[in-house]
Amino acid sequence: MQNRPITFSIKTRSTKSHARVGTIETPHGVIQTPAFIPVGTKATVKGITPEMVKDLGADSMLANTYHLYLQPGDEIIKAHGGLGKFMNYDGPTWTDSGGFQAFSLGVALGKNITKFTSSARPGYDEISLKGSGHKVESENALLPAKVDEDGVMFRSIIDGSAHYFTPKKSIEIQQNIGADIIFAFDECTSPHEPVEYQKRSLDRTHRWALESLKTHVENTEAFSKQALFGIIQGGRHEDLRKESAKFISELSYNGIEFDGFGIGGSFAKEDMITAVHWVNSILPENKPRHLLGIGEPSDIIKGVMEGCDTFDCVMPTRNARTGTVFVNDSADTFSYVNLNLKNAKYKDDLGPIEWGCECYTCKRYTRAYMNHLYKAGEMLAGTLATIHNLHFMAKFMEKVRGEIVAGNL
Amino acid sequence: MQNRPITFSIKTRSTKSHARVGTIETPHGVIQTPAFIPVGTKATVKGITPEMVKDLGADSMLANTYHLYLQPGDEIIKAHGGLGKFMNYDGPTWTDSGGFQAFSLGVALGKNITKFTSSARPGYDEISLKGSGHKVESENALLPAKVDEDGVMFRSIIDGSAHYFTPKKSIEIQQNIGADIIFAFDECTSPHEPVEYQKRSLDRTHRWALESLKTHVENTEAFSKQALFGIIQGGRHEDLRKESAKFISELSYNGIEFDGFGIGGSFAKEDMITAVHWVNSILPENKPRHLLGIGEPSDIIKGVMEGCDTFDCVMPTRNARTGTVFVNDSADTFSYVNLNLKNAKYKDDLGPIEWGCECYTCKRYTRAYMNHLYKAGEMLAGTLATIHNLHFMAKFMEKVRGEIVAGNL
Numbered sequence: 001m002q003n004r005p006i007t008f009s010i011k012t013r014s015t016k017s018h019a020r021v022g023t024i025e026t027p028h029g030v031i032q033t034p035a036f037i038p039v040g041t042k043a044t045v046k047g048i049t050p051e052m053v054k055d056l057g058a059d060s061m062l063a064n065t066y067h068l069y070l071q072p073g074d075e076i077i078k079a080h081g082g083l084g085k086f087m088n089y090d091g092p093t094w095t096d097s098g099g100f101q102a103f104s105l106g107v108a109l110g111k112n113i114t115k116f117t118s119s120a121r122p123g124y125d126e127i128s129l130k131g132s133g134h135k136v137e138s139e140n141a142l143l144p145a146k147v148d149e150d151g152v153m154f155r156s157i158i159d160g161s162a163h164y165f166t167p168k169k170s171i172e173i174q175q176n177i178g179a180d181i182i183f184a185f186d187e188c189t190s191p192h193e194p195v196e197y198q199k200r201s202l203d204r205t206h207r208w209a210l211e212s213l214k215t216h217v218e219n220t221e222a223f224s225k226q227a228l229f230g231i232i233q234g235g236r237h238e239d240l241r242k243e244s245a246k247f248i249s250e251l252s253y254n255g256i257e258f259d260g261f262g263i264g265g266s267f268a269k270e271d272m273i274t275a276v277h278w279v280n281s282i283l284p285e286n287k288p289r290h291l292l293g294i295g296e297p298s299d300i301i302k303g304v305m306e307g308c309d310t311f312d313c314v315m316p317t318r319n320a321r322t323g324t325v326f327v328n329d330s331a332d333t334f335s336y337v338n339l340n341l342k343n344a345k346y347k348d349d350l351g352p353i354e355w356g357c358e359c360y361t362c363k364r365y366t367r368a369y370m371n372h373l374y375k376a377g378e379m380l381a382g383t384l385a386t387i388h389n390l391h392f393m394a395k396f397m398e399k400v401r402g403e404i405v406a407g408n409l
Numbered sequence: 410m411q412n413r414p415i416t417f418s419i420k421t422r423s424t425k426s427h428a429r430v431g432t433i434e435t436p437h438g439v440i441q442t443p444a445f446i447p448v449g450t451k452a453t454v455k456g457i458t459p460e461m462v463k464d465l466g467a468d469s470m471l472a473n474t475y476h477l478y479l480q481p482g483d484e485i486i487k488a489h490g491g492l493g494k495f496m497n498y499d500g501p502t503w504t505d506s507g508g509f510q511a512f513s514l515g516v517a518l519g520k521n522i523t524k525f526t527s528s529a530r531p532g533y534d535e536i537s538l539k540g541s542g543h544k545v546e547s548e549n550a551l552l553p554a555k556v557d558e559d560g561v562m563f564r565s566i567i568d569g570s571a572h573y574f575t576p577k578k579s580i581e582i583q584q585n586i587g588a589d590i591i592f593a594f595d596e597c598t599s600p601h602e603p604v605e606y607q608k609r610s611l612d613r614t615h616r617w618a619l620e621s622l623k624t625h626v627e628n629t630e631a632f633s634k635q636a637l638f639g640i641i642q643g644g645r646h647e648d649l650r651k652e653s654a655k656f657i658s659e660l661s662y663n664g665i666e667f668d669g670f671g672i673g674g675s676f677a678k679e680d681m682i683t684a685v686h687w688v689n690s691i692l693p694e695n696k697p698r699h700l701l702g703i704g705e706p707s708d709i710i711k712g713v714m715e716g717c718d719t720f721d722c723v724m725p726t727r728n729a730r731t732g733t734v735f736v737n738d739s740a741d742t743f744s745y746v747n748l749n750l751k752n753a754k755y756k757d758d759l760g761p762i763e764w765g766c767e768c769y770t771c772k773r774y775t776r777a778y779m780n781h782l783y784k785a786g787e788m789l790a791g792t793l794a795t796i797h798n799l800h801f802m803a804k805f806m807e808k809v810r811g812e813i814v815a816g817n818l
Contacts, residue, residue, distance in 0.1 A: 042781070042782075042787060043778075043781070044787050044789045046787060046788055047788040048789075049792070067785075071781065071784060071785060072778075072784075076756065076777055076781075079757070079759060080775065080777070080778070086775075086778055087778065088773040347481060347485070348485055348488070350489065365497060368481065368489070369452075369481075369495055369496065371481070372451070372481040372485075373451075373453060375481075376476075376480060378453050378455060379455055379456040379788050379791060379792070382788060383788070383792070
């Protein structure tokens with residue numbers, strides 16, 4: 001197999017769980033794994049500069065293909081020299097494939113599943129595929145999207161315009177955006193769909209995986225610079241999850257396989273780790289495994305113990321903007337609570353957000369100042385709390401790696 | 410006269426105008442004058458960190474007594490060790506006296522006068538002074554405030570609660586907030602008030618000036634750390650302006666005079682420089698003169714040529730958040746235009762906001778990226794444009810000083 005732009009190395013394996021500590025070397029730097037990847041949906045980690053992303057201890061960031069395609073458009077990002085140049089971030093970058101956003105936001109809305117759904121914009125008029133020659137397999141009446149065998153037709157959340165994503169198109173967009181690690185285009189089903197639908201959808205996702213791989217391999221220049229991860233789906237069904245893990249991990253085009261894997265799905269909270277366990281029992285040990293859209297520290301621990309290497313989620317940054325911060329609350333290594341800094345009890349609190357925290361915010365500001373900024377509606381509140389929460393995540397992952405090496409996890 | 414916390418030194422006087430170049434040394438650093446002072450109304454220059462304020466070239470910042478008194482309250486700021494500690498800014502700080510906000514926001518609203526009025530919150534119910542024993546001199550039905558001989562009763566813009574500011578109270582609040590330079594409490598009249606009102610108001614402002622000075626001098630500790638500027642009013646009337654300049658500049662309590670002067674008023678644009686000319690023909694040369702609420706670069710030039718040393722205004726920061734940036738547009742030293750970065754013509758523009766600009770933003774980002782951030786509603790848009798606009802102001806003032814020294818202004 002030819003040289004690939006990323007190298008995954010496992011340094012330590014846990015004897016107590018499936019956890020492993022390692023590195024993903026990329027053309028833009030090294031990611032220490034297990035890692036939490038901050039999300040910069042629209043080519044900015046909301047409210048903070050790229051220097052702050054680095055200074056707070058994050059190794060890489062993940063942007064969103066769907067959003068960047070709609071605005072500003074992937075061509076203008078390419079004209080800048082890619083995502084990193086566009087947003088002035090020189091660390092490793094990731095893009096998801098847009099499949100989740102294009103189809104599933106509306107379906108997931110309000111159904112108590114863990115993936116981030118706040119970007120959903122319900123209420124758009126249905127669009128028609130009449131005369132398109134496509135057999136419509138699934139419709140989403142909340143955020144109108146229709147999936148057929150070749151791709152997904154969806155409405156822009158910006159202007160309601162109609163767009164059609166195929167695996168080829170998703171990969172071409174991601175090649176233009178130019179992140180170091182990109183993902184195959186998949187259909188992310190709701191866990192509430194019946195098994196018959198999950199099966200048909202999985203077949204589609206697998207065909208789309210091949211189409212994604214083919215598109216990437218055939219663009220020699222992009223292929224030499226960007227790693228492509230395949231996505232495992234299969235809902236909450238053991239047979240489908242294992243079938244998907246086997247199919248995706250064995251898939252090749254011209255002898256070339258995926259560089260790593262994403263584990264996808266709109267999980268019901270209780271199903272997530274079970275599905276991950278099934279999948280990771282099949283996936284090869286020597287490639288990185290990204291658990292898509294999971295970021296609650298307690299969930300990350302579970303994912304790590306099941307052998308996942310990287311995680312992304314908007315929750316720590318979104319929470320920060322609305323006033324909720326992570327705080328270690330006891331001597332227990334992984335124990336934490338969420339504090340709402342808007343709470344009136346913090347208005348005279350001269351302590352930092354978290355005692356002992358070494359982040360920019362905690363070294364400089366009090367809870368009273370943060371409480372004031374939130375109440376005053378000041379932008380700086382979100383900026384300072386985002387720094388704290390992402391630093392908390394970076395330190396949390398550092399502790400996770402330390403505990404694995406120490407033989408405690 | 411005893412040692413004062415600030416020292417004003419004039420280094421160069423123009424031979425072509427009343428302009429002068431100098432320094433104001435404060436306990437927290439030196440302000441190069443003429444200077445533009447960024448406004449951090451609520452103890453934060455909106456959207457940027459204190460380090461950014463310093464890095465972009467600003468020497469000091471000005472916060473708002475009215476807003477900080479209402480929230481978080483001056484006592485909690487005092488408990489932090491003052492404004493600088495509260496907001497983690499170690500440079501020189503200023504607070505205005507709150508007179509303008511307490512009374513005039515509503516009056517100024519919609520009357521085409523240049524001072525910033527966007528914080529006005531019209532529509533509050535009138536409050537009653539019945540039985541208070543105060544003769545109500547003026548009422549503001551838009552943002553209900555009533556001025557009497559002793560002070561101003563006003564409604565909180567936050568919760569509608571009633572508050573009463575006297576000169577003594579304003580100074581005590583400013584002592585708690587603890588800025589290096591504070592202002593006497595004044596009544597800022599509308600230029601549309603008749604001359605009879607202006608006269609009565611000016612008498613009040615002069616009595617309040619003495620009360621402010623007395624309150625400050627009698628608090629030995631605060632007086633030793635904070636400079637107090639008297640405010641000149643008088644509307645658009647030459648006799649009143651000159652009378653005010655004479656009165657305020659000669660006023661003393663226990664042999665102690667004001668440390669500097671603020672020139673106040675809700676100016677109609679065409680009256681501003683005329684009034685400044687009258688005032689500065691009377692004020693002593695050896696003390697700094699601050700032109701309150703003026704920040705348009707073309708107005709600053711006029712103020713500088715009439716002998717003003719410092720200026721403050723929210724316009725450069727407010728404009729930045731809504732997409733409007735300053736750009737030098739020709740080889741002419743002081744020539745500039747306003748660009749609206751939200752304009753569709755910038756969406757593919759790979760140039761910086763301003764060619765040749767050395768600010769953080771222009772060295773790293775394109776107009777296309779800025780256009781994208783604004784359209785996406787991203788917080789970083791305001792942050793990056795604020796850095797540019799305040800850097801523009803800092804460079805503009807540096808050029809002003811250079812041109813005075815070079816004998817061109």
